[in-house]
Ligand SMILES: Nc1ncnc2c1ncn2[C@@H]1O[C@H](COP(=O)(O)OP(=O)(O)OP(=O)(O)O)[C@@H](O)[C@H]1O
């Protein structure tokens with residue numbers, strides 16, 4: 001029986017009634033279901049980390065932290081180090097984030113700030129969301145057959161005229177950081193655009209009204225009011241996009257060149273952790289597999305750190321702009 | 326003396342302003358899509374006066390007020406038929422950019438709408454927009470004081486404007502609107518979320534503002550209208566035509582409207598006998 005000492009004491013005409021026992025039960029069932037889901041995810045992640053860790057344990061014992069600072073990957077010499085891959089992962093993802101982030105936020109603004117008719121907005125939005133549905137192998141093939149040939153003359157020009165500048169210090173011989181990062185940028189663009197567009201759409205109409213009411217032009221409204229208001233949502237999109245770029249495997253394995261190389265040059269071939277895993281795993285022996293598991297663990301750690309940092313920035317933005325604790 | 330339009334609709338007697346007029350609003354029709362929200366209303370806003378707008382909910386007070394700085398241009402279905410002369414230029418003229426209009430004719434909205442930024446930045450927003458070169462901080466502090474919010478926020482100017490209570494947010498919005506000293510200030514029920522003390526302070530602000538500027542004020546509070554408005558316009562709702570179209574019933578000196586109204590509708594409304 002539901003405890004309700006108020007019913008008999010209040011006016012007998014009142015229609016107020018406590019929730020029924022069944023209502024409470026539904027509440028409880030739903031809550032336990034939500035807890036179970038959350039718990040399942042935590043268990044799954046813990047299990048994956050544990051499994052990776054136990055398989056990587058021999059490699060961790062053998063190589064220790066030297067694994068992270070080592071620069072050679074040689075199965076025959078049993079020498080394993082992933083510093084070039086860490087560098088390549090972060091470098092390619094950062095370039096992709098810069099390009100895809102700017103484009104994605106720009107597209108989100110274009111889609112939500114009444115630049116085009118509402119129906120056209122929907123068409124554009126659907127097209128951009130379709131980008132997310134293209135398999136990464138297709139991106140890889142497109143990169144090899146379309147993007148690299150297109151980039152080659154551009155890269156050549158940069159190398160010849162601005163070769164003294166470290167970013168353009170080498171020639172583009174084929175696969176390399178530039179095509180890989182560009183494809184990555186396109187791949188994360190739908191994520192950034194969709195989440196940012198939602199953030200813009202969530203802004204109440206009265207805020208836009210207030211901004212226009214102050215006599216701001218459209219660009220002033222967007223840059224000075226809408227962007228800070230949507231910033232926590234946009235940051236969420238950027239973090240998600242960055243995470244996707246860090247973990248992207250197939251397209252990168254096809255485009256980045258898979259060379260253990262630390263270079264600032266955008267045209268040099270490089271390697272990433274995920275791409276190393278994909279291209280080395282099929283032919284790896286037992287020892288090398290252990291090293292690869294260690295590399296996967298490193299990638300997981302990087303992703304984890306990036307997410308935590310993103311969350312911190314997001315919370316800072318919420319505190320600063322929205323006054324939320 | 327009142328007259329009827331060609332379709333037999335009531336048209337209010339023309340109000341003859343006694344002083345110079347800053348915004349001469351001749352409204353023929355205001356539409357939202359096919360819905361005619363307001364019709365046939367001539368409401369001149371006089372210089373250095375507070376002009377009050379009263380009338381039942383939904384009669385179009387906000388619509389009229391928001392037409393005066395082209396706020397309603399944001400609404401796609403909105404259509405304005407008539408003219409609003411501001412310093413002998415029609416603000417609805419072809420060459421006039423609504424952005425420019427809104428720089429001179431400021432607005433306080435019915436619902437508080439501070440920006441997602443610090444309290445200080447909220448108030449400084451208009452100053453920066455208008456390229457103000459003087460002492461920004463001094464202007465911000467002064468605006469906050471005049472809007473009767475300074476004591477509430479002086480220790481937390483860096484906090485977000487959204488962290489304030491509803492009534493504090495509304496006063497922050499008033500500070501934001503007056504910081505740039507707009508020539509005309511449109512206020513849509515600015516005190517509906519305020520306690521009596523803050524209401525009094527905002528009323529004093531309005532009286533102080535009219536020394537240099539002109540104010541148009543929408544209010545549901547009859548006492549407020551009698552306290553601060555020099556001239557009052559009463560809008561009614563016409564339900565005879567099927568829709569709910571608002572129109573000017575009577576406009577005159579506030580004292581006249583409240584003590585000796587010429588229209589029966591006005592009389593009933595100000596005495597609270599509205600059916
Ligand atoms: N954006 C809009 N689109 C369509 N119709 C609208 C819009 N805004 C207002 N209206 C209609 O116009 C009429 C007048 O509305 P308005 O907001 O001007 O009333 P009001 O006199 O300010 O009322 P209140 O005292 O409740 O604020 C109402 O019938 C309303 O439904």
Ligand SMILES: [Mg+2]
Pocket residue numbers: 386387388435513
């Ligand atoms: Mg209103």
